[in-house]
Amino acid sequence: MEYRNVTGHIYDIQGYAVHDGPGIRTTVYTKGCPLRCLWCHSPESQRHEFELGYLPIKCLGTELCKNACVDACPEGAISKNEPVQALDGSGLIQKISVDREKCTSCLKCTAVCISKALYSAGRDTTVDEVYERVIKDVGFFRNGGGITISGGEAMAQFEFTLNLAKRLKNDEIHICLDTTGFAPAEHYGEILPFVDLFLYDIKHMDSAMHRRLTGVPNELILSNARYIAEQGGALQIRVPVIPKLTDSDANLRATAEFCASLPREAVKLVQLLPYHKSGRMKYERLGWKYKLTNVEPPDEAVMLKVLEMFQSYGLNSQLH
Ligand code: SF4
Ligand code: SF4
Structure with a gap:
């Protein structure tokens, strides 16, 4: 066929x-x-x-990632949260938040996120x-x-x-x-x-x-x-x-x-x-x-x- x-x-x-x-x-x-x-x-x-998805459970924290996603965002839509204890007890980490009002779904942040906490839905x-x-x-x-x-x-x-x-x-x-x-x-x-x-x-x-x-x-x-x-x-x-x-x-x-x-x-x-x-x-x-x-x-x-x-x-x- x-x-x-x-x-x-x-x-x-x-x-x-x-x-x-x-x-x-x-x-x-x-x-x-x-x-x-x-x-x-x-x-x-x-x-x-396509649109941006974010899975906080997978986020490694901005220190480990050297602010990669924060710096990659041209819209300033990604900010660091207050420090929280890492689940593995290794110390404090700062996960991120996405301001959906500012996000244009350009997906540039997904290219630098090694853990795939930020991902493209589609x-x-x-x-x-x-x-x-x-x-x-x-x-x-x-x-x-x-x-x-x-x-x-x-x-x-x-x-x-x-x-x-x-x-x-x-x-x-x-x-x-x-x-x-x-x-x-x-x-x-x-x-x-x-x-x-x-x-x-x-x-x-x-x-x-x-x-x-x-x-x-x-x-x-x-x-x-x-x-x-x-x-x-x-x-x-x-x-x-x-x-x-x-x-x-x-x-x-x-x-x-x-x-x-x-x-x-x-x-x-x-x-x-x-x-x-x-x-x-x-x-x-x-x-x-x-x-x-x-x-x-x-x-x-x-x-x-x-x-x-x-x-x-x-x-x-x-x-x-
Ligand atoms: S979202 Fe991704 S790149 Fe940003 S801090 Fe978390 S793991 Fe690192
Ligand atoms: S998809 Fe683009 S605009 Fe949205 S948070 Fe990621 S880099 Fe910023």
């Missing part, structure tokens, strides 16, 4: 992924997404542009480069495993995602495409022959509420789900259960009804995703505010009731 070695923006590639589709997988995380979900677990994936790559990396993992793909192209929204870099899928399909690798559904229908039609399973979120059935929670309405997402299903695509639908935001009985029932209205053979699985807090630390690394500070994960009993309700519609459903 012909493909083009186009460039793309990614922010990570992770092996041994067990939550990104069937079996053991390697996941390619693309950068850039048209949605802004309040509970987003990967804020580093949202913007298409990098340029090509279809061939990603292929060469992920193909090394083929021996680990068990129980229907393979490659998942995720994000961000991989369809926002359509040429890159399409050509990567084509390149991988030449090796008959099982491909999952993790998508918000917020992309032109014709793009889904074009990529469909190269995708074995679409991991597809249905976040809220009310369009105005969907816009409040994610920044975009839901009509395109719902119509694309139907389009993919009617064109013979396979869907693993994922439903986030976020207390007070998506967990009303009316919304979850409407979601189950929608899933049940799709061609039955297309909906392989409905996964119910309980809200969790694991992405919060990532917001700090980017200097962003996490908005759902008052939301707690739902109880297991609540999730089991939701599961029962989805199963009552005859849907193959499970808790994530």
